[in-house]
Amino acid sequence: MPDIEKYRERLKYCRLCGHRCEVNRLQGEKGKCNTLAEIRISSFAPHFGEEPELVGRFGSGTIFFTNCNLACVFCQNYDISHQGKGVKIEPSGLVKVMLDLQKRGCHNINWVSPTHLVPLLIPALLEAREQGLNIPLVYNSGGYDSLEALEMLDGLVEIYMPDAKYGDPSSAKKYSNAPGYWEMNRAALKEMHRQAGDLVIENGVAVRGLLVRHLVLPEDLAASYEIFKFISQELSTETYINIMDQYRPCNDAEAHHELNRRITTDEYRAAIILAKNCGLHRGFQDFYW
16 A cells, blocks of 8 residues: 555645645544545445446446535535545555446546545555556546645546536635635636646547536526636636536525525526537537527
8 A cells, every 4th residue: 555644644734625724634623524534435336327428338436425625505415425424444445446346347436525535545546556447537526626635636637527616706605615616616627627638538438638517506606607718718618518407406505595496497598508608519418409
């Protein structure tokens, strides 16, 4: 197993995400992610509900980590992300999980909500590579990643799949308790794109690059245009962006009347038009023409 302590040192003064809590997780202190210096997972399995380019024929090898550095009031995985439902696993156990998913035919290893665990996950990844793991790694995050965390991953991640949740800082603070999200997200997307480039698909399956997810919210609370404009102007018009229409009120969304409904067809159509007007064309379809 690679030198775990080398990476664990980053947890003494934790700055892995936009909160920059600077707590000493090695001494039992918890920051906004409510996580100690340990890996906890809720489940792992071939997943067929991700983007088709990740799923392929045999599924995306998803590993759901518990807790999260965001606190979205509409979280659909509240029990995992907010309540920390899951079990502790040692790095050696995580190695076995990743190798098992590869043996089951998965096209990739998909780390779901890994930001707050990066220094603990890297040694497991390196050991798994030494033991024969050779499928792409998908880094599936909420997009509130610090440059410090992403720089640790340079050369290790084939596919970055971050959210671009908000182009409006006030919405990010109100609905996800993520101050400075838009600034942090832009920096993270730039770094991810620098490392991985535009998404490359071979034989219908993604092999490397950046895949951005954007969830359309009611009343344009996510400020979608700001996100599309940034991506097209400062990343690439070839950026693959999944513009998602599946928002539904979950968790504490009902406490916010503006979030207590699904989006309308017109709201989703408007987002598609905005993306196309910005020159984006990959990752979404013209469902409503």
